[in-house]
Structures are given as C-alpha cells and as structure tokens.
Amino acid sequence: MTDVDVLTALAEGDRRRARDVAAAGTSLLARALTTYLDHEDAGSVYDQPAAFAAFISGGGNVGLYAAVERALADQYRSLNPLRLADIGCGDGRVIRNALAASGHLPDSLTLIEPSAALLAQAVRDLTPTRAYAGTVQSFLSEVDSGFDLVESTFAMHTIPHDERTEVLTRLRDRTDRLVIVDFDVPDVEHGSPAHLRFLAETYERGLSEYTEDRDLVAGGFLMPVLVGQLAPGASRVTWEQPAAAWRARHKKLVPVAIHYV
Structure with missing residues (x-):
C-alpha cells in the first residue's frame, strides 16, 4: 500500500480505510494523515494562526x-x-x-x-x-x-x-x-490517479522541509487542506488551477x- 492508496480511499469517501492504510505506512505523509484522521475536527485551517505562521515561515x-x-x-x-x-x-x-x-x-x-x-x-x-x-x-x-x-x-x-x-x-x-x-499545478483531472500522485509527492516533500514545527504544520494546516480537497463532505479551502x-x-x-x- 502507498500514500496514493490512502488518498484514493479518502477521495472515495472511505475514511476508515484511509486511516488504516495510512497507519500501515512509514512515510511522513502517512504518519501525518494517521494522526489527523484520528483527531480530525471541523475547524477552519486558518483558526490556528500559529500553524499557518509556522508553515509560511519554514521550508521552501x-x-x-x-x-x-x-x-x-x-x-x-x-x-x-x-x-x-x-x-x-x-x-x-x-x-x-x-x-x-x-x-x-x-x-x-x-x-x-x-x-x-x-x-x-x-x-x-x-x-x-x-x-x-x-x-x-x-x-x-x-x-x-x-x-x-x-x-x-x-x-x-x-x-x-x-x-x-x-x-x-x-x-x-x-x-x-x-x-x-x-x-x-499540473493539468490533470481532479481526483485522478495522476492528481493523487502529484498530491502525495508534493505533501511528502512539503512535510520533509519542517522539523520542530512539523506536527503543528501538518495537523493545523497541511492535512486539513489535503483532506478537504479530496474527502466528500470535508471543508474544502483550495481550488488550484x-x-x-x-x-x-x-x-x-x-x-x-x-x-x-
């Protein structure tokens, strides 16, 4: 199983399967998704200024x-x-x-x-x-x-x-x-295998750019943005083109x- 499998399950609306597949993974993204799906709430990604500030203050x-x-x-x-x-x-x-x-x-x-x-x-x-x-x-x-x-x-x-x-x-x-x-962003169909591969690679790379603030950035910003654009019924905050x-x-x-x- 891969990170793409996790995102596929999310896009299909199967959060339990997504969480289970993520929990079996070893990537930074898999770990971040496991934690987020265990403790997900309905707040906005911008409700935590510290997470957003840490995100834009680090990495690339x-x-x-x-x-x-x-x-x-x-x-x-x-x-x-x-x-x-x-x-x-x-x-x-x-x-x-x-x-x-x-x-x-x-x-x-x-x-x-x-x-x-x-x-x-x-x-x-x-x-x-x-x-x-x-x-x-x-x-x-x-x-x-x-x-x-x-x-x-x-x-x-x-x-x-x-x-x-x-x-x-x-x-x-x-x-x-x-x-x-x-x-x-790449010109691929939203939710397609190519799109999910792009997201998996991009978010894994993004998480790798943080150390001390990784958990804060992941849980307070990156994971809500990622899950929100894939999971049916989730709070979506990005429509990139x-x-x-x-x-x-x-x-x-x-x-x-x-x-x-």
Whole structure:
C-alpha cells in the first residue's frame, strides 16, 4: 500500500480505510494523515494562526515569500498606488515587507481577510485605513470603494472557480490594476490517479522541509487542506488551477498581472 492508496480511499469517501492504510505506512505523509484522521475536527485551517505562521515561515516558503515581496515592491515602485488593497492579507507580513522594501506609503490601505485572528495580527503590524474581516465576496457587496492597485497573494485559489471569475469581473471595475500571485499545478483531472500522485509527492516533500514545527504544520494546516480537497463532505479551502486554465478563464480580465509559482 502507498500514500496514493490512502488518498484514493479518502477521495472515495472511505475514511476508515484511509486511516488504516495510512497507519500501515512509514512515510511522513502517512504518519501525518494517521494522526489527523484520528483527531480530525471541523475547524477552519486558518483558526490556528500559529500553524499557518509556522508553515509560511519554514521550508521552501522562506524563499518563495521573499520573491513575492520583491515582486510586489517592484509593482509599488512602478505604479505608485495611492489607494492600495490586499485581498487575503493573512497576518500582513507580505504587504508589510513589500511596502518597507519599496519605500512606498499609500494614502489609503485596505486589508481584506476572512480570518479574524490573522487580520488582528496584520492590523497590529500595519496601520490600514480599513480592515475588513470577511470574504472578498462580502466586501464587494458591502463596500463601494475604488483602488489604484488590488493585490492578492496565494488567496484566490481559496475561492471556487465560478465565484472567483465573478470576483475578478467585479474587481475589474474597482481597480486600475490587479496583481495576483498564485500556484501553478499540473493539468490533470481532479481526483485522478495522476492528481493523487502529484498530491502525495508534493505533501511528502512539503512535510520533509519542517522539523520542530512539523506536527503543528501538518495537523493545523497541511492535512486539513489535503483532506478537504479530496474527502466528500470535508471543508474544502483550495481550488488550484494550472496556469493555462487561469489564462483561458480570465483572459478578458485586463489589466491583470498573474504571477505563477
């Protein structure tokens, strides 16, 4: 039995079999899934800021986030946006570091974040004009504001495809420029053997990049995200797409800069 067998059982809705197969495995992923399936609860993956913070502060995310901050700083220096908004700002570290690196200070800063706990951290480290604790869908329905630049880093993939298209369409009339940083994934059918192999390899590699914080990152973030996108009835928080699918679906939404990682 392999990690792919575990994920196959999850996708088929057989959690007991998934747990039993995982318990017989020796990989980091198998161990993490065994523990998670034994103690799974219904909370959001963003209910534990410590787990999310540990995840983005370790492994390959260190270099990744540094590159994102440099890219955003370049945008600030180039566009000089006076009215800036960040969708899914998390704990605010990316926009804070990017602003500091660029030396740019917008007249108006809007932070939009569904997790009240993460938004509280962002507000503590920044001084936003508006801090909105909710989804971007709710924000667009409740707040009538325009911006010079709207950015979103690793947040748009948390919105289902059709809703995301609607959000981007509505944003088109609200901003002069929209910058999105998000994930590129293989162009394979969701839940197919190729997709499950990709997930098994990716999550095993991701877990291997952590040591002291591995259990925290696994149980508080990575395993809920993994199980959520496979198990029927689970709380799903990611709808990743290949870069080509992003282009095909949103090619009319210009001017949009999408950075793939």
